[in-house]
Amino acid sequence: MTEPDYTPWVERIDALAATAERELIRLAEINSGSNNLPGLRALADVLAQQFAPLGGTLTRSELGCTRRINDAGEEEPWEHGPMLSIRKWPGAPLQVLLVGHMDTVFPVDHPFQSVRALPQGRLHGPGVADLKGGLMVMLNALSVLEGSPWAGRLGWEVLLNPDEEIGSPGSAPFLAAAAGRNHLGLVFEPSMPDGTLAGVRKGSGNFVVVFRGRAAHAGREHHLGRNAIRAMADFTSSLDDLNGQRPGVTVNPGFVSGGGPVNVVPDRALLRFNVRIDQVEHEDWVLGELKRLSSDITGRDGFEVELHGGFGRKPKPMTTDTRRLFELVADTGKRLGMDLAWASTGGCCDGNNLAAAGLPNVDTLGVVGGNIHSDREYMELESLISRGRLSALLLMRLASDQTAWPGMPGNSAQGRGNGR
Numbered sequence: 001m002t003e004p005d006y007t008p009w010v011e012r013i014d015a016l017a018a019t020a021e022r023e024l025i026r027l028a029e030i031n032s033g034s035n036n037l038p039g040l041r042a043l044a045d046v047l048a049q050q051f052a053p054l055g056g057t058l059t060r061s062e063l064g065c066t067r068r069i070n071d072a073g074e075e076e077p078w079e080h081g082p083m084l085s086i087r088k089w090p091g092a093p094l095q096v097l098l099v100g101h102m103d104t105v106f107p108v109d110h111p112f113q114s115v116r117a118l119p120q121g122r123l124h125g126p127g128v129a130d131l132k133g134g135l136m137v138m139l140n141a142l143s144v145l146e147g148s149p150w151a152g153r154l155g156w157e158v159l160l161n162p163d164e165e166i167g168s169p170g171s172a173p174f175l176a177a178a179a180g181r182n183h184l185g186l187v188f189e190p191s192m193p194d195g196t197l198a199g200v201r202k203g204s205g206n207f208v209v210v211f212r213g214r215a216a217h218a219g220r221e222h223h224l225g226r227n228a229i230r231a232m233a234d235f236t237s238s239l240d241d242l243n244g245q246r247p248g249v250t251v252n253p254g255f256v257s258g259g260g261p262v263n264v265v266p267d268r269a270l271l272r273f274n275v276r277i278d279q280v281e282h283e284d285w286v287l288g289e290l291k292r293l294s295s296d297i298t299g300r301d302g303f304e305v306e307l308h309g310g311f312g313r314k315p316k317p318m319t320t321d322t323r324r325l326f327e328l329v330a331d332t333g334k335r336l337g338m339d340l341a342w343a344s345t346g347g348c349c350d351g352n353n354l355a356a357a358g359l360p361n362v363d364t365l366g367v368v369g370g371n372i373h374s375d376r377e378y379m380e381l382e383s384l385i386s387r388g389r390l391s392a393l394l395l396m397r398l399a400s401d402q403t404a405w406p407g408m409p410g411n412s413a414q415g416r417g418n419g420r
């Protein structure tokens, strides 16, 4: 079968780039820190307008609450913001899920709030790379597909969540459900600064430990007190000592709080930490070690320890289908003169969630950028064009020739049923 000439459609991306740049600045100037619900709602309003010309069925929902432990060690409701999803052509034989997040790591009171152009064609601003630039890449690629002769031959679902930067606690069930009704996933996280994509990703767990001792007057009855800060410090040192014990496992004590007036023996302290693992089997080892460290403390007279949290994201392995998808992306890049490689990373994202639900996915199809999660975050403006072309061509190839995706039902024994 001769392949169609996609060039005239791919080149439409270039004409969309100026608008994409302007709209990206508009998005980045709306603060959408994960806990800034009014900001996330305002951003969702703008995105709903931007994506409306694509057609399809747009659904806007509020994720509602999960629970979290506050810095005083008490459980409280944790409200998450809006989620947008759009579905089009659900009857097409091949269904693609496109995922991006609306939230950033910058809270509403963070000093980093504005966008400016840098020399060498860069844009500097909160979320310009992670992930708002990717939202523009996604939008433009879909609008090229929908304006092409292959529109309607590929079903797609867009899912934009408000809680990725805090581990997707509210949107995880929606990601898993969407993974179940699509054949492959494209996630628009930024690539590495040199354009390399993320391949294998580590899994991640977030934990909180609350230490309770006994308050006492620091002068008169110091001996009756049980110092929760000391218990926390001992636990934290032993926890940090787990680093280096198993290859592929790292532990990061990241936040502590506790105590009060210095003339009182503190009866409460709290530790938050993150664990990264490269094999799912490490979960049991880590949990066993945490239990051991906890009982070291509770074995002491007058102390209690509460351990909260768990592994929210499984490691993302390179499965056969994921490798095929990477090869398809790389081959698509090659046709555009791009040399795309992928590398392992300790970072994780919603690509981990989709992989855990069985959906092969490439998760760094957004813009090229760097210094993400810092006030030096930037993106390469040129990548609005190059990455837009990449995703547009990928979608058109999948739409026009469905043998392009070997995981397609009929092409392989493991084809996933549509509409599950």
Ligand SMILES: [Zn+2]
Binding pocket: 101, 130, 131, 164, 189, 190, 349
């Ligand atoms: Zn991100």
